[in-house]
Amino acid sequence: MTLALAVDIGLALLILAMAAWTIAVRDTFASVIGFVTYGLLLTLVWVRLALPDVALTEAAMGGGLTGALLIGAAARLRRTEATVRERPGVFTRTLAAVLSATVTAALSFCVLNLPDPAPTLAPGAAAKLGSTGVGNPVTAVLLAYRSMDTLLEAIVVLIALFGVWSLAHDRFWGGCPQLRTHADSEGILAYFARILPPIGIIVGVYIFWIGADFPGGKFQGATILAAMWLLVIGAGLAHFPPVSQAWLRILLVAGPLVFMAIGFAGIVTAGAVFAYPDGFAKPLILAIEIALMPTLVLALALLVAGAPQRMPPQ
Amino acid sequence: MNGPTLFGLCAAALIGFGLYGLIVNPQPLRKIIGFNIIGSGVFLLFGTIARRGAAAGMGGDPVPQALLITGIVVAFSATALAVALLLRLFDEGGVVTLVSEASPTEAKADPPDA
Numbered sequence: 001m002t003l004a005l006a007v008d009i010g011l012a013l014l015i016l017a018m019a020a021w022t023i024a025v026r027d028t029f030a031s032v033i034g035f036v037t038y039g040l041l042l043t044l045v046w047v048r049l050a051l052p053d054v055a056l057t058e059a060a061m062g063g064g065l066t067g068a069l070l071i072g073a074a075a076r077l078r079r080t081e082a083t084v085r086e087r088p089g090v091f092t093r094t095l096a097a098v099l100s101a102t103v104t105a106a107l108s109f110c111v112l113n114l115p116d117p118a119p120t121l122a123p124g125a126a127a128k129l130g131s132t133g134v135g136n137p138v139t140a141v142l143l144a145y146r147s148m149d150t151l152l153e154a155i156v157v158l159i160a161l162f163g164v165w166s167l168a169h170d171r172f173w174g175g176c177p178q179l180r181t182h183a184d185s186e187g188i189l190a191y192f193a194r195i196l197p198p199i200g201i202i203v204g205v206y207i208f209w210i211g212a213d214f215p216g217g218k219f220q221g222a223t224i225l226a227a228m229w230l231l232v233i234g235a236g237l238a239h240f241p242p243v244s245q246a247w248l249r250i251l252l253v254a255g256p257l258v259f260m261a262i263g264f265a266g267i268v269t270a271g272a273v274f275a276y277p278d279g280f281a282k283p284l285i286l287a288i289e290i291a292l293m294p295t296l297v298l299a300l301a302l303l304v305a306g307a308p309q310r311m312p313p314q
Numbered sequence: 315m316n317g318p319t320l321f322g323l324c325a326a327a328l329i330g331f332g333l334y335g336l337i338v339n340p341q342p343l344r345k346i347i348g349f350n351i352i353g354s355g356v357f358l359l360f361g362t363i364a365r366r367g368a369a370a371g372m373g374g375d376p377v378p379q380a381l382l383i384t385g386i387v388v389a390f391s392a393t394a395l396a397v398a399l400l401l402r403l404f405d406e407g408g409v410v411t412l413v414s415e416a417s418p419t420e421a422k423a424d425p426p427d428a
Contacts, residue, residue, distance in 0.1 A: 004317070005317065005320075015328070019332070019351055023331055023332070023344075023351070028341055031347055032343075035347050038351070042358070045321055048321070049362065050373030050374060051361055051364060051374050052373075053383060054383060058386060061387060066390055069390075070346075073343055074343060077341075077343055087340060088340070092338070096333075096334050096337040099333065099337070100334040101330060103330050105326075107326035108323050108326040111322035120375045121367070122368065122375050122376060125375075137376035138379045138380050145377075149384055156391055157391045163395045164395055164398040219387055303394035306394075306397070307398055307402065
């Protein structure tokens, strides 16, 4: 127990040092790299807290995709970021430090005074797990107990994507997003982009499939598949399709539409919105997940890609 | 002191660090990073609450865990939208700073590839 606590203390100190460095370092690019490292350290914290589903999401999303997004932005903004040297005056910084310390102190007081024993919904989630047909309680919460949240989440991802697309220049409206890379078609990146996707696709589909009974699920799996697509495009071996393509738009809205159709069909078949008829919970959950998968893969990759920047070659 | 309490205090400190970075760093991209550090601190705080709710043979309360997964995905989407807004601003003006007396800068926008 004392050794475990020592590991936890070391991890906490490391993550605090990384966060402080990410905020204090002058160069924005260095800060972004610090943030990616910080995301990976945070993944270890989730493992230490015995929350493997969250750890997988954090590793794929918090460290991976957010990192790719920020690195791309930092590379484009490098020149303008470097010109901004001046920081706010001593008074503003002192005030900010006092405010931050006050927030931290108040939150620490709350953490040290959390109710004991802690309130928990775990027994309730375990009691009805059999009727959902899935073995992973987190998946049961996401797709059976609180499936409305998951539907709205998928819609939020889509709305964010529409927001990003609407920022395109008029002349690139409906065009192709682009990753700014300087890939050598014979280089090591292109080599990896040929070797890694077959393995990555299997891992992604496995994590998606295993999510029914063990840690994993569609968000983590979709992120891995999106990363494989981005890798191939980043290496210059493929290009993003124009965002005006009908198949792309159909796949993007298909997931939420199937989800809504099954949810509202519950009124007739099970007597409530987002209820599943007895004995059909598992196949319906599976249908929703399979429909959501392409939506999430495309939406997450295209969110990293940003607004369309060129017209498709005629 | 046990693991969840320790990481709860760590989360409180991370929220403070992020808030300081959000206020003090003048570059918008750094503000986005600061905001993400606040967000991850909030997630970690919620994660310690999930861990404390361990019962019925589960490592943690599954309801906060599911909300955390939702939260991380939504945070990524919001970050992507913020970055896209920032890059569009850069394309328009070539200057991206929130310093009030912004000094004129020579940095010009990269022309978008035609």
